[in-house]
Amino acid sequence: MELSKTPDVIVIGSGAGGASVAYGLVSQGAEVLLLEAGPWFEPVEDYPQDSAGWERRSFPVKEGSQASITFGDLGVLDTADRDLMRWSDVAGREHPQMGQQRLPYAGGYSHVMGVGGSTLHYVGEAHRLHPEAFRFQTLTGQGADWPISYDDLEPYYTQVEHLMGVAGTDAGPARWQSAGFALPPHPMSTGAQVLMQSGDGWVVNPRAVNSEAYDERPACNYCGQCSRGCPLGDKASVDVTLLRRALDSGRLTLMADAHVTRLVLGAGGRVSHLDVVHQGAERRIEAPQVVLAAGAVNTPRLLLASASAAQPNGVANGSGQVGRHFMETLRWESAGLVQGLRKSHMGLPSDATDWGFAVPNAIEGLAGGFKLSHTTLDTGLGGPIGYATRMVPGFGAAWKAQMRAHFGSALSVAAIGQVVADERSKVVLDAAQVDRFGVPVAQIHSVLTQNSLGLLRAMQSETRAALAAAGADLADETSSWDEFIATHVFGTARMAARAEDGVVNGGGQSFDHENLWISDASVFPTSGAGEAPSLTIMALGLRMADAILG
Amino acid sequence: MSLNRRKALITMAAPFLVGFDPAEAQFAPVGQRFLGKLVDLILPQDAQSPAASALFVHVELQEVVQSHELLARLFEYGLSWLDQVGGRPFLDLPEAVQIEILQFASQADFNQVPGRFFAVLRLMACDIYFSKAEAIEGYPLQVAPQPEGYPPPWS
Numbered sequence: 001m002e003l004s005k006t007p008d009v010i011v012i013g014s015g016a017g018g019a020s021v022a023y024g025l026v027s028q029g030a031e032v033l034l035l036e037a038g039p040w041f042e043p044v045e046d047y048p049q050d051s052a053g054w055e056r057r058s059f060p061v062k063e064g065s066q067a068s069i070t071f072g073d074l075g076v077l078d079t080a081d082r083d084l085m086r087w088s089d090v091a092g093r094e095h096p097q098m099g100q101q102r103l104p105y106a107g108g109y110s111h112v113m114g115v116g117g118s119t120l121h122y123v124g125e126a127h128r129l130h131p132e133a134f135r136f137q138t139l140t141g142q143g144a145d146w147p148i149s150y151d152d153l154e155p156y157y158t159q160v161e162h163l164m165g166v167a168g169t170d171a172g173p174a175r176w177q178s179a180g181f182a183l184p185p186h187p188m189s190t191g192a193q194v195l196m197q198s199g200d201g202w203v204v205n206p207r208a209v210n211s212e213a214y215d216e217r218p219a220c221n222y223c224g225q226c227s228r229g230c231p232l233g234d235k236a237s238v239d240v241t242l243l244r245r246a247l248d249s250g251r252l253t254l255m256a257d258a259h260v261t262r263l264v265l266g267a268g269g270r271v272s273h274l275d276v277v278h279q280g281a282e283r284r285i286e287a288p289q290v291v292l293a294a295g296a297v298n299t300p301r302l303l304l305a306s307a308s309a310a311q312p313n314g315v316a317n318g319s320g321q322v323g324r325h326f327m328e329t330l331r332w333e334s335a336g337l338v339q340g341l342r343k344s345h346m347g348l349p350s351d352a353t354d355w356g357f358a359v360p361n362a363i364e365g366l367a368g369g370f371k372l373s374h375t376t377l378d379t380g381l382g383g384p385i386g387y388a389t390r391m392v393p394g395f396g397a398a399w400k401a402q403m404r405a406h407f408g409s410a411l412s413v414a415a416i417g418q419v420v421a422d423e424r425s426k427v428v429l430d431a432a433q434v435d436r437f438g439v440p441v442a443q444i445h446s447v448l449t450q451n452s453l454g455l456l457r458a459m460q461s462e463t464r465a466a467l468a469a470a471g472a473d474l475a476d477e478t479s480s481w482d483e484f485i486a487t488h489v490f491g492t493a494r495m496a497a498r499a500e501d502g503v504v505n506g507g508g509q510s511f512d513h514e515n516l517w518i519s520d521a522s523v524f525p526t527s528g529a530g531e532a533p534s535l536t537i538m539a540l541g542l543r544m545a546d547a548i549l550g
Numbered sequence: 551m552s553l554n555r556r557k558a559l560i561t562m563a564a565p566f567l568v569g570f571d572p573a574e575a576q577f578a579p580v581g582q583r584f585l586g587k588l589v590d591l592i593l594p595q596d597a598q599s600p601a602a603s604a605l606f607v608h609v610e611l612q613e614v615v616q617s618h619e620l621l622a623r624l625f626e627y628g629l630s631w632l633d634q635v636g637g638r639p640f641l642d643l644p645e646a647v648q649i650e651i652l653q654f655a656s657q658a659d660f661n662q663v664p665g666r667f668f669a670v671l672r673l674m675a676c677d678i679y680f681s682k683a684e685a686i687e688g689y690p691l692q693v694a695p696q697p698e699g700y701p702p703p704w705s
Contacts, residue, residue, distance in 0.1 A: 049696035053681035091669060094660050187702045221699025231696055343690065346700035382695070384686060388676035395592040395652065395672060400599070404688050 007033035007253065009289040009548060010274060012260050012302070015117020017520035018293035019238035019246070020160070020538035024545025026251040033285070034243075035258040035276060037294075038065045038113030041120055041239070047229030055383035059121040059229050064257060065114050066107055067298055068435045072445040073424060074102040074484045084332075084456050084481035090393045105483040108444065109328070111295060115256055116239030118295075119534060123226040123349045123378055124208040124235045126166040127371075127531035128157050128175040132360050136526040139360045140367040142451075143420045144325075144525035147497040147506035154178055156539035161206075163245075164236040164538075165214040168206035172355045183211045186220065189347025191376045191411045194338060196352060198469040205353035205373060208236035208535075215241065224377040226349050242538075261437050263290070263306040263315045263516070270515045271315070277437055289515045289548055293541075296326070296522040300427045300492040301442040303503075316493070316510045316518075321503050325494055326425040327527045328446045328486035330370065330417030332459035332479050333379060336472030337391060341409040349377035357415075357462065358529040366454045368418030371530030372462060375414040386410075390476040413466045415459035416487060416530035422449050427492045446484060456481055488533050493522040507547040508540060519544050582608055584629055587641060589675045591652055598688040605685065607678045614674065621670070628667025635664075 009025055011018045014036040022032045039062050041047075046060050079098045087093045112120045131150035136143045157171075158179045167183035185204045188196065196202040209226070212219045220234040233240045246252040258278040264287075266272025271287045292299050300323040304314040314322055338344075354372035356362075362369030380386040384407060391410055392403050419425070424447040429440035448456075456479065467474060480486070496502025499511035504523055510516040519541045521533050528536070589602035589611065602608065615621045632640040635651055643651075656672070658665030679685050683693045692698060 050694045052683040052693050054694045056677060056681050092660060187704075190705050193705065221696075221701055223695035223699040225695055343700075343704045345691070346704045347702075383691070384680040384689060385677055388680060389673050393656075395656065396649065397594050397596050400593065400596050404598070407689050407691075 005031050005253070007031045007288065009033075009291060010035065010285065010287055011291040011293060011519075012274075013037075013117065013293035013295065013298075013520065014115050014238070014243060014254065015293065015295065015520065016119050016238055016534045016537040017541050018117070018291065019242040020541025021291050021293065021517075021519045021545050021548075022252055023163070023242040023246045024542040025548065026246045026249045028545065028549055030251065030549060032246070032252050034252060034254045035260055035274075036115050036254065036256045037259045038115065038256065039063065040115045040256050041229070043229065043231045043233060043240075047231045049223055049225050049228065049231055054225070054228075055380075055385045057228060059112065059227060062114065065112055067111060067113055068433075068441040069108060069297060070430045070433055070441055070443045071104050071108060071484065072428070072443045073447055074104065074445070075447040076100065077102055077482070081453055081481060084453065084460065084479050086478040086482050088390050088476035090388075090390055090476070102448075102482070102484055105485040108484055109297070109486040109489050111297075115254065116237045116243065119237040120229060120239065121227050122237070122532070122534060124237075125350055125373075125532035126161065126164065126168070126206040126208040126535045127528075128171045129528040129531055129536055130172070130359055131174050133526060133528045133531075136360050136367075142367040144494065144496070144501070146525050147495055150175070152506075153536070153539045153543065156542045157535060159542055160535055160538045164208040164241055165210050165217070166206050166208050166236075167211035169204045171206060172203075172353075172358070181206065183214055186211045186348045186351055189344065189351050189374070189376070190341060191344040192347070192352035192374045194341055194411060194470045195374055195413070195466060198471070199354065199466060201354035201356040201372075202352045202374070203355070205350050207348060207350070209348060210234040210236070220348060222347050224345060224347060224349060224382045227378060259437055260302060261305075261439050263287075263302065265308065265311060265315065265513070269513050271513055287515065289517065291517045291519050291544070291548075293519040295520050296489040296492050297427055297442045297444065299518060299520055299522040301429065301440070303493065304429050305439050316503050316512050316516060318512045319500050319502060321494065321501070323427045323492050325421035325491040325525075326427050326444065326446055327419040327421055327490040327524075328425070328480070328484065329488050329527065329530070330419060330452055330456055330459065330480050331414065331485065331487060332417070332456055332463055333375060333412060333414040333477065334460070334463035334467050334474060335376070335379070335381065335391065335410060335412035335476040336467050336474045337406050337409050338411045338470055338472045339409065341411060343408050344376050344410055345382040345408055347377065350375060354466070357458070358531065360529065362529060363455065363458045366451055366458070367420050368451065368455055369529030370415045370417035370455060370459050370462075372413055372415050372466060374412070376410055376412040379412050379414065381410040381412055411467060411470055411472050413463045415463050417452075417455045417459050418527050418529045419452055420449070420526070421491055422447060444484075446486070448481065453481070488521065488527070490521045490524040490527045490533065493518050494525045495523045496525065508544045509547065517544055517548065582612055584641065585611055587648070588671060589679070591645075591648060592672055592675050593679050599685050602675060602679050605679060605682045607675055610678050611674055624663075624667055624670060627663045628671065631663055631667070
């Protein structure tokens with residue numbers, strides 16, 4: 001593919017961070033070249049929810065849609081913490097090997113490489129960070145403060161909510177809004193209704209899913225399978241929202257299967273070129289302004305892998321901070337059966353939330369917090385396979401009758417919690433393994449600290465309490481203690497007020513290279529207390545577009 | 551089966567050798583007849599849905615098992631245990647005894663062959679069986695969630 005125009009900006013990565021900055025730029029008249037390493041996904045073909053066997057099909061893996069990663073130190077499973085072990089009525093307690101390394105689950109962290117990035121498989125939770133999250137270090141004495149405030153981001157939060165069609169009532173405690181959401185809230189599923197009737201803290205969870213037709217996209221029909229990919233386009237993944245609009249402008253050139261292998265520095269410390277392999281052909285592309293938006297694992301990887309004689313520690317790494325402060329998410333999920341509950345397999349995933357612990361000082365003696373969500377549909381309890389393998393033990397004819405009797409009565413609550421950055425948790429280059437282009441792959445190290453273990457116990461207590469209040473008989477619990485299974489990852493190229501403390505400034509611009517910017521969750525100094533990061537990533541992206549164009 | 555589900559299953563099958571001496575085992579082949587009987591004990595015919603073998607669950611199960619060495623070994627060990635534990639071949643035992651043996655396996659230590667084998671067998675059989683339209687007769691479900699979805703009201 002030859003470029004017909006010289007771009008003003010090159011964006012690397014088309015997920016929430018890349019798409020938002022690309023949209024912000026082209027909507028103000030700039031020409032943008034967007035390089036995506038993964039493939040295109042075709043919703044109707046790739047997310048088939050219209051035939052038997054749908055429950056066995058998770059979000060599709062296509063060639064090039066998963067990052068090559070390895071794992072280093074993920075911590076050791078200590079017998080003293082076995083109260084945090086996963087279990088279920090069906091599988092019993094699977095006795096992980098105590099004293100052994102915590103292992104990654106399947107791919108290890110939840111991500112998609114492709115046009116639209118991880119928004120393709122997210123459920124579309126649309127969360128603003130709590131204003132106090134930006135002052136985390138000041139309030140807790142741990143972690144870091146953001147160099148920007150909630151007020152700095154608020155206009156961009158509002159803009160994103162309207163671009164994506166966020167539906168809901170309000171953004172949550174303390175999260176002031178200059179305008180209401182674009183769409184009215186969705187109806188509550190029966191599981192959410194039970195939670196709302198049994199506890200005061202449960203409220204509507206803001207969702208980037210159409211509650212009515214909006215933005216030339218249809219209303220949701222509540223199939224409940226957002227994370228398997230949305231075939232209708234009512235879920236606001238960025239391929240059907242920001243990128244569609246940007247492509248319609250005629251000012252965005254999008255190249256899929258385009259792998260940036262190196263950032264090449266030129267005179268004056270600017271990034272002069274990008275080495276790219278596009279559809280198998282090597283090429284060098286001149287770089288005017290560059291936005292790196294490859295996520296909190298592959299962004300530091302590319303910066304580190306671009307080391308040269310002049311920059312032996314990698315690009316943008318004058319502070320030595322690239323790859324440090326990696327943060328996974330903590331997860332505790334409790335599920336049970338509620339007598340009298342019916343049709344809990346119908347509705348919108350994560351339709352209700354409880355913000356009560358989503359602040360920096362949620363638990364006395366601990367730093368960080370967590371958010372509770374109603375997750376019956378998100379976590380695979382929308383079909384009989386989920387019930388058979390997690391909720392209803394046994395076999396034989398009597399068991400089949402029990403399966404039918406219980407189906408639709410499952411209720412699940414998950415807590416997503418905050419990890420405070422630790423010296424041992426980082427992304428580095430694997431010293432022994434390279435990808436097919438000869439670039440070292442990223443290696444993740446992530447260790448649960450005593451603070452994380454304390455938060456996990458608090459999360460366990462609160463999810464159990466929520467289920468007990470709803471009258472559920474506990475049947476299944478899973479935890480990120482057993483396995484590294486991060487729903488989101490953060491912090492490996494963090495923003496800071498001073499160059500020695502971070503990689504980019506509050507606008508996302510590299511301290512070391514004036515034409516290099518970073519637009520993804522790697523810039524988060526802290527992760528928030530369980531809020532989904534996509535809305536904040538996109539708000540930062542739009543704000544960055546304004547900064548680039550001056 | 552999706553890549554992540556398969557990876558998870560194989561991870562589950564991996565550490566099953568603890569406490570089992572394969573040198574003393576006489577390996578049974580992972581045959582369709584044996585598997586057909588096992589899946590029907592787990593998922594028998596009832597008034598609303600057919601037995602697992604009628605939906606060829608055992609055939610698909612055998613294909614998956616034989617496609618991965620670790621799974622194949624677990625099944626060989628598991629079937630060998632079944633053939634030895636009742637004093638004669640499992641398929642020659644009365645059905646009540648067969649059920650009793652599976653009940654024992656279902657309660658057995660997950661890190662020993664009987665417990666691990668039964669857990670993986672049951673998981674795979676259910677995964678295949680409930681992916682068939684005929685298996686969900688009597689459930690408040692459509693064959694697939696799209697294209698109709700589940701519009702409200704729900705209560």
